[in-house]
Amino acid sequence: MDSVTKNRQDAGVLAAMVERAYGAAAVPRSVGGPSGWCTELGNGWFNVAYRIRLRDGRDVALKIAPPSDVEVLTHERDAMEVELAAMDVLRSHVPDLVPRIDHVDRTHDLANATWFFMEFVEGSxxxxxxxxxxxxxxxxxxxxxxxxxxxxxxxxxxxxxxxxxxxxxxxxxxxxxxxxxxxxxxxxxxxxxxxxxxxxxxxxxxxxxxxxxxxxxxxxxxxxxxxxxxxxxxxxxxxxxxxxxxxxxxxxxxxxxxxxxxxxxxxxxxxxxxxxxxxxxxxxxxxxxxxxxxxxxxxxxxxxxxxxxxxxxxxxxxxxxxxxxxxxxxxxxxxxxxxxxxxxxxxxxxxxxxxxxxxxxxx
Structure with missing residues (x-):
């Protein structure tokens, strides 16, 4: 589902996010070429999410909040902070059902928004x-x-x-x-x-x-x-x-x-x-x-x-x-x-x- 809240980024920005979260050695070698290492996950209606394959072959998931200058519904303000807090609560009670959070970035310098990497879960x-x-x-x-x-x-x-x-x-x-x-x-x-x-x-x-x-x-x-x-x-x-x-x-x-x-x-x-x-x-x-x-x-x-x-x-x-x-x-x-x-x-x-x-x- 397409939406103006989906804060899509090009391969260069995604690579910069990977480097910040996992280090330069994790950045895929093919950043300048075909972007088969990053795939948008299309089922969400609010945030944009990507499946990212790191250089060592591991898959991780990246979620990026809407740009801070896009108007959202009142209850959606700081929605990513709600999600992160909820995952912390759930991790104490149903840890097997909550993906591991690897990195959270609140600087807004790369995408004008908060974003985070987490474990990618295989499934439908x-x-x-x-x-x-x-x-x-x-x-x-x-x-x-x-x-x-x-x-x-x-x-x-x-x-x-x-x-x-x-x-x-x-x-x-x-x-x-x-x-x-x-x-x-x-x-x-x-x-x-x-x-x-x-x-x-x-x-x-x-x-x-x-x-x-x-x-x-x-x-x-x-x-x-x-x-x-x-x-x-x-x-x-x-x-x-x-x-x-x-x-x-x-x-x-x-x-x-x-x-x-x-x-x-x-x-x-x-x-x-x-x-x-x-x-x-x-x-x-x-x-x-x-x-x-x-x-x-x-x-x-x-x-x-x-x-x-x-x-x-x-x-x-x-x-x-x-x-x-x-x-x-x-x-x-x-x-x-x-x-x-x-x-x-x-x-x-x-x-x-x-x-x-x-x-x-x-x-």
Whole structure:
């Protein structure tokens, strides 16, 4: 997937990065010729990543953050620092699933961004592999993901929030702020959500009290979908792309979203592996809120990525409407003035962001 956030570099810069990380003796001899020693890994949507073959034949992986002058979503600022911190946490609990970090560079002098080298893991991502698996084998792998995800969620945190800045004792405060951040990002680029922004704000405000049921911060990947799971010989060998990790409610994990919004994938195998047979009413409401946040994020992302393919936005807009309708029990009109008033209060609490940008409440 192409994106303006992908900070691609030529062979000369990549060679300079290799020298800084591993020494001059590691730089491939063919830097001035064909660049068969470096291959872009194309499945990521945010950072650019390369497979680099060092002079001694070892393969390593290089990830480069977006250039510092490229505007990203609010929650994506310092995303590489979040990933590095998350990998440190995971290394203490599931060391066999976290690639070794070889070198981190924060000088910004070679690529106007942070970058790091890590161990290259041989394997196929589960998203690509799934099309070649039988139904039964795919179900088994998704059960394995659920089982593993449960292990990750058992990692406790001291406060709610992103790994690098977990400072709040209130999950409601953190989540409502996350929603407001992505809505403000969308308003800044005039992104169409398929519904007025105030309806989304009001829907979250109506149900926000259910978030108070979450009192214990837990490590949450948030982005553990098929393509971030590496499999070799039928076994999960690595987890990748931890930029969204935080201390949060485990029900925010991607694997739960499909239990309420089926377009995000059938979740029964994941739930079996996780050890959850059913959700309570309050848990289901929380998952619906998290699905709404995910859908809004996916609708806003393309405006910051420079995507020319409208499919992600169109899909996400449909899911925004589905999530709002589900949370509002199938009828937006039923709540009429109540939604308008809740939206007004949410707008005020958010510092008048929507008013300054000209958004209007709509039932």
């Amino acid at each position: 991502d589960l998203g690509v592999l799934s099309s070649r698996l039988s139904f039964g084998e795919r179900e088994r792998q998704l059960e394995n993901v659920g089982r593993l995800n449960r292990r990750l969620n058992d990692i406790p945190g001291e406060s709610f929030g992103r790994i690098v800045e977990a400072t709040s004792g209130s999950w409601r405060t953190v989540f409502v702020t996350m929603v407001e951040d992505v809505l403000s990002d969308g308003e800044r680029r005039a992104v169409d959500l398929g519904l007025p922004y105030d309806v989304v704000r009001a829907t979250v405000a109506r149900h926000a009290s259910v978030l108070d049921d979450v009192v214990t911060p837990r490590f949450v990947e948030r982005d553990l979908w098929d393509s971030n799971v590496m499999v070799r010989d039928g076994r999960i060998v690595a987890l990748i792309d931890h930029e969204r990790a935080m201390y949060a409610d485990p029900l925010m994990e991607y694997g739960f979203i499909g239990s309420q919004l089926p377009a995000f994938g059938h979740s029964s195998a994941f739930l079996r592996g996780y050890g959850t047979s059913s959700l309570s009413k309050g848990e289901a409401l929380r998952v619906r809120l998290y699905g709404l946040h995910l859908a809004v994020t996916m609708a806003v992302e393309p405006a910051y990525r420079g995507h020319t393919d409208a499919r992600q936005h169109e899909f996400a807009v449909g899911q925004v409407r589905a999530a709002v309708d589900l949370l509002n029990r199938g009828s937006l009109a039923r709540y009429g003035a109540g939604i308008t008033e809740a939206a007004r209060r949410a707008r005020t609490r958010a510092g008048g962001v929507a008013r300054r940008l000209g958004a209007t409440a709509d039932s």
